[in-house]
Amino acid sequence: MRANCNGVKIPTLVFILFAGSAIAAPITPDTRTLASTCAACHGANGQSGGFIPALAGLPKSYFIQQMQDFKSGARAATVMNRHAKGYSDAQIEQLAEYFAAQKRSQPQP
Secondary structure, eight states: OOOEETTEEHHHHHHHHHHHHHHSOOOOHHHHHHHHTTHHHHOGGGOOOSSSOOOTTOOHHHHHHHHHHHHHTSSOOSSHHHHHHTSOHHHHHHHHHHHHHSOOSSOOO
16 A cells, blocks of 8 residues: 555655746856846846836746737837847747746736
């Protein structure tokens, strides 16, 4: 008989605990360096304190869509369309993952 915890078998618990870690890619130093290029306007770790939108806590899919729209010209911008064109799709994905993992310090207006 296998050990269990409240009726759930231990192998099942181990799978549940470690399954989530396989979903999210780790935040690497390269990703942090890439994200730091956004800090001048969007604040450290995406915590904008001004009128420029905060990036911290944005859903990954929303961030990716906005960057793709800036890149393609579907979303008008003064500066972001030029920035977005400089990022590969993989870099946009890295940024989305990074900023989604950041806790927002203040609510978005």
